[in-house]
Amino acid sequence: MKRSWNDARDEWLRKTSLPDELSLWALESLTKNEKEIYAVEGSTKGPAKDSDLEIFERLKSLKKSIKGEILNKENSLDELSLNAPNSYKLQVSVPSSLNYLMKAWAAAEGRDLSSIALQCLEIGLRAMKSKGSIPSSALQRYDIACERRIALAEINSAWEKYESSAFKAKVTQ
Numbered sequence: 001m002k003r004s005w006n007d008a009r010d011e012w013l014r015k016t017s018l019p020d021e022l023s024l025w026a027l028e029s030l031t032k033n034e035k036e037i038y039a040v041e042g043s044t045k046g047p048a049k050d051s052d053l054e055i056f057e058r059l060k061s062l063k064k065s066i067k068g069e070i071l072n073k074e075n076s077l078d079e080l081s082l083n084a085p086n087s088y089k090l091q092v093s094v095p096s097s098l099n100y101l102m103k104a105w106a107a108a109e110g111r112d113l114s115s116i117a118l119q120c121l122e123i124g125l126r127a128m129k130s131k132g133s134i135p136s137s138a139l140q141r142y143d144i145a146c147e148r149r150i151a152l153a154e155i156n157s158a159w160e161k162y163e164s165s166a167f168k169a170k171v172t173q
Contacts, residue, residue, distance in 0.1 A: 005037045008162035018151050026151035029069040030159060036062050041166070063163065070156050077145045092117075 009027065016023050030037070040058050094102075106116045128134050 004041060005034070005162055005166070008158060008166075012155065012158040016151075016154055018147065018154065022147055022151045023155075025148065026073070026155040029073045029152065030066055030155060032069055033062060033066050036065070059163070066159060067156075070152055074149060074152055077148055 009030070013020075013023055013027070018026075036058070040055065040062060043055055043058065102116045102120065103113055105111075106113045109116075125134070129139065
């Protein structure tokens, strides 16, 4: 094993451009599993080291737990919705002329109607944002959620990088 999780974690904290508060918030998703991380690290060295199969099973369980914690943190960002966090379907009624225009656009570009509708929604929201039509409190919540998603993506990447370098032979079995 090349380096410990402690070193990898500290390196990420030094290198990230995110504010400390945000970095530590994202790091909580792995902190709950640190005892197990260190236990797996310890099981790979010394005279009483575990078998490859045991280490692989512990890593598999640890990876699942960490991914679950990261997903829970990400889902907690969407506290605005009364629906389940994975329910993001939006149904909109549009006049028939707009529907026809979007269908023709989709056919002309060989795309799905839903991708055209999403593009229209994105462009419209960006235009409204630049004009100041969206309430600032909504934009603040949006910006915070974006920063937190970036923090979670970074800590997930740091974990995956550490995992692949530290347990290379064990993970690839």
